[in-house]
Amino acid sequence: MKLSTKKKIYQGIAFNLFRLMSGILVVVLISILSFIVVRGIGVISWDFITKMPEDGMTKGGIYPAIIGTLCLVAGSMLFAFPVGVLSGIYIHEFVKDNWFKRFVKLMTNNLAGVPSIVFGLFGMSLFVNTLGFGDSIIAGSLTLGLLALPVIIRTTEESLKSIDNVFREGSYALGATKIQTIRRVVLPLAMPNIITGFILSIGRVSGETAPILFTVAAYFLPKLPSSIFDQVMALPYHLYVLSTSGTDMEASRNMAYGTALVLIIIVLLLNLIANFTRSYLSKKVKH
Amino acid sequence: MIEAKNLNLFYGTFQALNDISMKVPEKSVTALIGPSGCGKSTFLRTFNRMNDLIPGVKIEGEVIVDDMNVYEKGVDVDNLRKRVGMVFQKPNPFAKSIFENVAYGLRVNGVNDEKLIKQTVEESLKQAALWDEVKDNLKKSAYAISGGQQQRLCIARALAVEPTVLLMDEPASALDPISTSKIEELIHELKKKYTILIVTHNMQQAARVSDHTAFFYMGSLVEFDETKTIFTHPVKQQTQNYVTGRFG
Numbered sequence: 001m002k003l004s005t006k007k008k009i010y011q012g013i014a015f016n017l018f019r020l021m022s023g024i025l026v027v028v029l030i031s032i033l034s035f036i037v038v039r040g041i042g043v044i045s046w047d048f049i050t051k052m053p054e055d056g057m058t059k060g061g062i063y064p065a066i067i068g069t070l071c072l073v074a075g076s077m078l079f080a081f082p083v084g085v086l087s088g089i090y091i092h093e094f095v096k097d098n099w100f101k102r103f104v105k106l107m108t109n110n111l112a113g114v115p116s117i118v119f120g121l122f123g124m125s126l127f128v129n130t131l132g133f134g135d136s137i138i139a140g141s142l143t144l145g146l147l148a149l150p151v152i153i154r155t156t157e158e159s160l161k162s163i164d165n166v167f168r169e170g171s172y173a174l175g176a177t178k179i180q181t182i183r184r185v186v187l188p189l190a191m192p193n194i195i196t197g198f199i200l201s202i203g204r205v206s207g208e209t210a211p212i213l214f215t216v217a218a219y220f221l222p223k224l225p226s227s228i229f230d231q232v233m234a235l236p237y238h239l240y241v242l243s244t245s246g247t248d249m250e251a252s253r254n255m256a257y258g259t260a261l262v263l264i265i266i267v268l269l270l271n272l273i274a275n276f277t278r279s280y281l282s283k284k285v286k287h
Numbered sequence: 288m289i290e291a292k293n294l295n296l297f298y299g300t301f302q303a304l305n306d307i308s309m310k311v312p313e314k315s316v317t318a319l320i321g322p323s324g325c326g327k328s329t330f331l332r333t334f335n336r337m338n339d340l341i342p343g344v345k346i347e348g349e350v351i352v353d354d355m356n357v358y359e360k361g362v363d364v365d366n367l368r369k370r371v372g373m374v375f376q377k378p379n380p381f382a383k384s385i386f387e388n389v390a391y392g393l394r395v396n397g398v399n400d401e402k403l404i405k406q407t408v409e410e411s412l413k414q415a416a417l418w419d420e421v422k423d424n425l426k427k428s429a430y431a432i433s434g435g436q437q438q439r440l441c442i443a444r445a446l447a448v449e450p451t452v453l454l455m456d457e458p459a460s461a462l463d464p465i466s467t468s469k470i471e472e473l474i475h476e477l478k479k480k481y482t483i484l485i486v487t488h489n490m491q492q493a494a495r496v497s498d499h500t501a502f503f504y505m506g507s508l509v510e511f512d513e514t515k516t517i518f519t520h521p522v523k524q525q526t527q528n529y530v531t532g533r534f535g
Contacts, residue, residue, distance in 0.1 A: 096342070165340075166379040170441070173335060174392035174448055175369035184395070185381050 036264065040257035048258055052222040062259050067224055068137075068232030069266065072216065073206045075141025075228070080148040081198060087149075088156025088194075093182055105157075112150035117210040119147045124214035136229040140216025147211055148201035155197025159190040192282035199274040203267050209236040219245075235263040288313055289334060289452055289482060294348035296329060296338065303329045305506040306348075311499075316474060316483045318497035318514065320490065321529070325503040327486045331454050333357075334484065335371040336364050352452065369396060372445030372481075373454040377461050378437035380429035380444070385421050388429045388440055392448035407447050415443035416473050435466025442473065453477065455485040459492065471496050490530060494518050502526045 047061055054060030091108075095101045123143025133139040163186050171181040209217075217237035225232045242256035243249070289311045296304035304326050311317050319327040332338045333350050336357060349356045357367050369392070380388050389408040398404060408425075412418040417439040421432065429440055438458060445453060455474070459467040474483060474496045487493050493500055493514065500517040502509045502525070510517065510526045521527045 164379075166375055166377055167381060169337060169340065169373075170375060170379040170381065170444075171391070171395075172340065173337065173368055173373040173375075174395060174444065175365045175367075176391075176395040177365055180395045184391070189382050 033264070036257055036260050039254065040259075040261035043254045043258035044261060049262060053220065062233075062235070062238060062255075062262065064221060064224060065233040065235045065238040065259065066262060066266070068217075068234040069206055069236070069263070071137050071225065071232055072140050072144055072212065072234055073202060073270065075137055076144035076148060076205050077198070077202065079142055079145035080152055080201065083145070084149050084152025084197075085156050085194060088153045089160065089182060089187075091153070092157045092160040093178070093186075108150050108153050112154070115210075116147055116208050117213075119143055120211040120214050122146070123211060128215055133229065135214075135216055135218070135231045137216055137225055137232055138228040140212045140232075140234075141228075143211045143215045144205045144208060147208065148205050151201045151204070152194075152197050155200070156190070156194050159193035159197075160186065162193065163189050188281075192278045195274060195278040195281065199271055199278070202270050202274060206267050206270065207236055207263065209240055212237060235259055235266070239263065288351070288354070289484075290349075290351040291330070291333070292349040292351065294330075294333065294350060295346070296326075296333065297345040298341070299343045303506050304333075307508045309501060309508055309511055311482060311484060313482050314478060314480070315498040316478045316485060316496055317499045317501065318493035319484065319486045319501050319503060320488075320493050321503035321509075323488075324505075326506040327501075327503045328456055330503065331456055331484055331486050334452065334454055335368045335373055337373065339364065369448045370450050371452045371454060372448065372450035374438070374441050374445055374456065374458045376457040378434055378441055380437050380440050383429060384426050385429050385432070385440060386425040389443050389447050392444060396448060408443075411443040411447040412440075414446050414477070415439045416469065416476070417443055433466070435462050435469060438462060438466065438470060439473065442470075442477075446477075451482060453481045453483045455483065457486050457488060460488060467492075490518075490532070502529060504529070 049061055049066060050063050051061030052063060091101060091104055095104070120143060123139060123146070127133045127139035127142050128135060131139075167185050167189065168181055171185045176184070212234055216231055217234045218231040219233075219241055221231060221233050239256055239259045242252045242259060291307050291309050294304055294307040295302065307330060319331060321327050329338065333346065334352060334357070338344045338346070346358055348358075350358055352367065352371060355362070381391060383391065386408055389411050390404050393404050393407060398407075409418065409422075412421065417436060420436060421427075421440075424431070429437060432440065438461075442453075442458075459470045462470065471492065474485065477483060478498075485493075485497065497514045499512065500514040501511040502517065502521075502523075504525055510521055510523045512521070517526060518530050521530065
């Protein structure tokens with residue numbers, strides 16, 4: 001066989017293998033989504049998303065769980081975003097490359113690998129009991145925030161690393177201080193990528209069940225929270241309740257799929273908003 | 288007046304500059320030439336202490352700017368960098384508008400007077416021979432103009448803080464021939480007001496734009512004289528070989 005034919009065949013096999021693998025990925029994703037849409041779309045209605053649960057959660061809506069999840073996402077991000085971005089800036093821009101920096105980075109990476117139920121236990125012990133917040137939005141948000149921190153810190157670091165040093169030098173060369181350089185030159189360039197990390201953590205936070213189990217989530221609480229020290233229902237936990245420990249699981253089966261669908265739609269919407277912000281910021285930077 | 292006295296510089300254990308003493312003439316252009324890795328850029332960057340940013344740098348000897356050793360303890364480095372402007376190899380405008388790029392140096396140095404800023408931006412852009420090309424688009428992003436224009440914008444940005452010395456690290460090496468000749472014309476204009484040090488790989492460029500030329504080789508200053516002399520009757524054989532293209 002001629003060498004060129006051999007090369008072509010080899011390339012053909014490789015391309016088709018890649019194609020097959022990405023195809024499998026898409027098929028799996030679409031099956032999951034369509035499964036949930038098909039089973040859940042029937043119960044979705046205006047009432048479903050605006051009404052309290054009724055009749056032992058077999059009827060009515062999931063309004064308090066939606067509000068609860070939104071509160072938790074907002075609360076955890078209010079905590080994790082500034083803390084994470086500032087730590088990332090500190091680690092990348094201010095700490096010299098020594099054992100301490102490597103240690104902090106190692107710890108951050110390990111933190112990202114800790115199972116979420118461990119965060120839940122830690123949050124219960126620290127926020128709920130020791131600090132006395134009780135089962136509350138603030139305890140749950142802080143726990144979820146801790147869970148999101150490593151991702152935000154890592155992406156902040158990576159985004160800062162990707163900014164070419166010529167920009168920093170250009171700023172220093174004009175007599176700017178380090179803080180001025182970071183705030184006015186480096187951060188605007190890094191922000192679109194930092195936002196990406198933010199998007200990823202929103203997705204993760206809104207779907208987590210274990211960390212909120214012992215810190216905030218209510219089994220059944222048909223009213224809206226009035227302060228950050230109140231308990232709330234939350235979509236992932238509500239989903240768990242409906243499918244494993246509801247009062248009448250057969251009756252609430254479709255409600256569970258509806259809840260899953262709403263959760264997915266919320267994550268999707270949040271991602272869309274964040275993506276829009278990112279592309280707006282990067283456009284502002286580039287044009 | 289700027290000057291280096293018995294300057295040694297080490298990157299860790301590697302000695303990048305070897306006992307360099309050199310007086311840079313005022314209000315003229317001095318070119319630094321030599322093969323890659325000879326230390327000319329490193330030398331250039333000692334005048335605004337840009338080497339400070341590299342970990343493991345050690346410096347001995349003196350670098351005098353405005354009658355003061357810039358490596359003395361307690362020197363205000365930010366203020367030094369305001370007085371000693373720098374233009375880099377690759378145009379590096381910030382992710383801001385053309386106007387804000389030039390205004391940047393003023394703003395970070397505490398100038399708030401918008402009228403003064405506007406006036407300085409205009410003057411700097413005129414000095415950098417860019418005003419006529421961008422005056423209607425000052426609000427546009429600096430990335431919307433060509434590479435050659437970006438480099439002139441970076442020059443304007445450096446001029447806006449009113450330095451006395453201008454360091455240029457191969458300012459035209461990333462540009463096309465037309466943009467290059469514009470930068471060279473500009474350098475010719477600017478030397479009336481500023482002391483200019485320029486690193487270049489391009490021998491013709493050194494011959495065209497500079498009044499004095501310093502030839503560096505392996506971290507040492509081999510020869511420093513009027514450009515005419517360096518290119519026609521250099522004293523050292525090494526210089527002769529380099530400027531005639533026999534090595535390097």
